[in-house]
Amino acid sequence: MTTVDRTEDVALACQEVTKTFRVFHGTDVWRLIYGAVGDDAVTAVEQVSLTVRPGEFVGLLGRNGAGKSTLLRVLGGVYAPTAGSVTHVGDVSGIYELGLAGSDRLTGREFAMRWLSIFSSGAVCTEASLDETAEFAELGRYFDRPIYEYSSGMKARLFFSVATSQAGSLYVIDEVLSVGDQYFQSKCWRRLRERIASGASGVLATHDWSAVLRLCRETYVLDAGRIIDHGPSREVVRRYLALPGPSGGKACFAADLPETYRARSGDDTVLSVPVDVKDAIPVALGCSIEVFRDGLGWDNVIHVEVAMVASQEGRYKVDLAIPALPLAAGQYSLNLFLVEGPLCSGPRTVLDVRSWTHGSDLVLTVSGFDRDSVTVLPLSWRVL
């Protein structure tokens, strides 16, 4: 009974998956035909287990060559695993780094038709859905031109548009969110969020940690083919970044620094930060206010540039004055950085930190009108 419940709870999973590639030195085809085992083996993915629950995207972080693309292709059914098993509920739509399926002599339209007929079971490939795909990809007349005429950006737009054109249930996505101009990127994000909102799940592989924060509740870190970390994205990214901790001693936030600040939406607001400086050194403060929304991820809402606050020993109160606090009611993450100046150049010595990247951020609770937006711009109205 419990086993049944568990499988119903999984959209995509792999258990102990290992993928080994045989390496043949030289190009003797006969050895392949006779089934020689190869001179050497490269293990691209080793003993990887991961689980994606329905309605959820899981992040896969790792540097180049960590095995992300291989693992995605195993999950998407392009490669058979050497060992281990992959289970999924429904069809997997793969958005691989360099596209898939077919030759670059196909036109964009032909590619879309072929892709849809292979990968979407029972989906109707109508003129209307093709037109919609073409419009999303913004290929214009190139949609009816062979793919070899496309720039890499155009290819990526085509692949993304085609793979997300059907409201599929399961996606594996490789880096694709870094393609195209700003406009196209935001369109991609928006489409993925719409798909997630309507119950889609998947895996997003990337080396961009901010992307997993924006989309994924949970993240795995892959290094040299193995999962080396796994957990809630925010904590995983914190460990992945492994930012240097405060050097301490010379200056720090005072003991009476509140854990929670309170403010009212739209009010002129002052956040007072107590700072103790114990040495005659230049000390500067920076600040950011960030918000996390389910399914939409993290947004840095307000950022305060690092500015000098003291150069002599003493106890200080630093006031951050925000006119007409442009935040809607809700809870925000308040991050403070105390660094050693001067500010002009070079890496800064971190003196003290209260930040989610160090697991020590403060809370800013904003009260006020209930709104659908995260931020509020003050409007001055006039009726004529």
Next chain:
Amino acid sequence: MPSRCHIRVEKLSKTYGEPWSGSVHRGLGLLSGALRESIAGTAAPGRIHALDDVSFAIAEGERVGVIGENGAGKSTLLHILAGVASASSGVVDVRGRVHAALTLGLGLREELTGRQNLLLEAEIQGKSRAATERIIAEMIDFVELGDFIDRPLRTYSSGMKARLAFANLVFVDPEILLIDEALSVGDVAFSRKANAAVRRLCDRGRIVLVVSHNLDTIVEMCSRCLWLDRGRLLADGDPAEITAVYRRKMRAREEEDIVSRFRDDQTVETAAARVVDIGIHTAPGDGPTTVVEVGQRARIRIDLQLRSPDAEPPDIRVRIERLDGLWVTDNRLSETALRVPRGGDVRVEADVSMSLRPGYYRVWVDVIQDGALVARRCVAFKVHADRLPYGGDPALYVPITMSAHSRG
């Protein structure tokens, strides 16, 4: 004394025919087109003029940035200078040892190991064995491929291949260097290293020609700028001046673009009300605009037609949505003491500082009566900045002041 290197291009043109897609008919069509052209002296329809009568000369020591929209002919120009493509007509005179970084990974051999590829490339470049041995360790160190350096290339991920190709690029010693596009390679740490390497490389080359969309890079790195537009050389001169004009032109084009990209119509109209028009105005007296600067004060002008004089006066809701789905504001007229009249043609204005991150947005105007939506309309705009007030990429750019006081 004549200089060692130069590039001289005179009346250079390049035309492409209809794409050859392997069909005999197409091939015949192409042939007949060429015949017709040679007989009648006119280009066949469907021909693309990638470069059209381009002339310039580059002397030793110049760092030249090439800008232009997609399809302006930038890559074609570089391909011709590199000798990869031929000119249809005109003179191309390139003196000096050319190294072209046009497509990363073009010269890599799949069967060879990473190390063998690096050695082979050095040999092709005509380096001596001693010189090669001197740099090979440095290259291998640079690419950070670990054990993979002695494995065949076909076992590499695409990111790893890009790194290797990149090492080939930055460790050569060219006289004339041609670089196409942002060479974005690999993860953050590596791309930072790669960018620094490109800078050093440009310092060494005698002539550098770089194609990039990043105008700041062009201004920073180049002493001269060529602007190509639909195959023609539109401007040639100081990078700061030319990029400024280019930016203005791109902005104007963007304005048209926004209107055509946001075609989807969300308009709602009922018997009770209609939103006739929404305009964003940045200067009194000026017409509506679709591009505002970060932090610019703007007036959202809303023209309404209210048609139910017997009901309660409706509420007006103004929301701004970022294209990726973040709502950046949600305001109602009813939060203020103001009310619209029950009926008639009404104009409502809302002034707002557009302290938003650069990007695409939509203003939504809803008319709500007794809790129900009776009219809706939206209009798109773009927030633009040549240079941001500060980093961090926040959703809002708010003027915040910081002041320190001694606590004694």
